Amino acid sequence: MKYRYLPMTDQDQREMLEFLEINSVDDLFTDIPEEVRFQGELQISQSLSEPELVTYFQTLAQKNVNFSTHVNFLGAGVYQHYTPSVVNHMLLRGEFFTAYTPYQPEISQGELQAIFEFQTMVCELTGMEVANSSMYDGATSLAEAAMMAAGHTGKKKVITSRAVHPEARGVLKTYAYGQSVQLQEIGYNSEGVTDLAALEAMLDEETAAVIIQYPNFFGNIEDLAAIEKIVHAKGALLIVSSNPLALGILEAPGKLGADIVAGDMQPFGIAASFGGPHCGYFATTSKLMRKMPGRIVGQTKDENGKRGFVLTLQAREQHIRREKATSNICSNQALLALAAAITMSSLGKQGVQEMAMMNLQKAHYAKQVLQAKGLEITFTAPSFNEFAIKVNKPVVEVNKKLLEKGIIGGYDLGQDYPELAGHTLLAVTELRTKKEIEALANELEVIVRG
Secondary structure: OOOOOOOOOHHHHHHHHHHHOOOOHHHHHOOOOHHHOOOOOOOOOOOOOHHHHHHHHHHHHOOOOOOOOOEEOOOOOOOOOOOOOHHHHHHOOHHHHOOOOOOOHHHOHHHHHHHHHHHHHHHHHHOOOEEOOOEOOHHHHHHHHHHHHHHHHOOOEEEEEOOOOHHHHHHHHHHHHHHOOEEEEEOEOOOOOEOHHHHHHHOOOOEEEEEEEEOOOOOEOOOHHHHHHHHHHOOOEEEEEEOOOHHHOOOOHHHHOOOEEEEEOOOOOOOOHHHOOOOEEEEEOHHHHHHOOOEEEEEEEOOOOOEEEEEEEEOEOOOOOHHHOOEOOOOOOHHHHHHHHHHHHHHHHHHHHHHHHHHHHHHHHHHHHHHHOOOEEOOOOOEOOEEEEEOOOOHHHHHHHHHHOOEEOOEEHHHOOHHHOOEEEEEOOOOOOHHHHHHHHHHHHHHHHO
């Protein structure tokens, strides 16, 4: 065989030609008249051998800026975190890497158990009672939560904080349009968290749910306990979008009264990969369990008393009458859910806490160093591993100069928040060193003052 990934050998080809009683592949096209056939050769490059092809693409890849060549301070929903080496060793095992929907439990016990463990760890992190077997990503998971809330309450109004990720709000708008759900947005205050006075004024008896991000898009920590009292006083549901790593040290949303918690598992063992694919998580209360999209893997016993795993509740349209379905989500990110589960298992409870604490401490050290250089921190609210700073220049220009120094800069907040033009959102994870943080501060001082 000339190529690793083409299963057809020369012998396979000869056997197929013999079966078809023809002498060559060209004989397959004899029914096409000569006058309509293309004469000559296509203007494409000659084929390359596998080593030549690998070298070619490696040369192209070397033109990219990546985490190996540059120090990264960009987050905004996709983060660079430590991934235990065991993750890829497990993911590339054939029974996981090639597995699809585990419809046949008798031969899918490993896959089903992996999903069950994922659900269990999501419940522990979020403080919720049940979780499903993963969603496409954090944005679709949040949108599904809003639609579930509207369907459950019979109300068509959903309020979203502007401090929720702009892309997630964009996906939500698409979902809401199809379901005729009315969306309203409330602003954030000078501290960089949701304006509670505005929320209380906007809430009414027709509100199905309120969506809050925790920590929010600016990295700031919302007061969920105060928000919960306001939301539930009007009979609405509280939906929380949360970075799962932050839940290693923050109080679980479920313990603060959240009805649905959704988010993206990307911080746990899932590569940035140019923005995807990722794995969304979705957790809720037992009361809302039968309205939850997707599927739940349950633990049971066979007739001999041996532990086993099966798909249990399935509210998607393939399994029940279409008009009663709560969602048309038809698959899950089982492989990436497994990556997250392996990462969390490898780190353990203490490891997740330590990793989250390192994010918190390093981000706050970066704040102190930047302030000492005369840079202004945009918001005053407590934050996790992201924060905004004012650079008083177009962020695109600042980032271009940082790239020249081997640094990937922050997210340009002016793209989504016109009032924050000239402000950049920086992410500082456990992988950043003191030297790298100080180098960023030194370069930003020169750029901003220059």
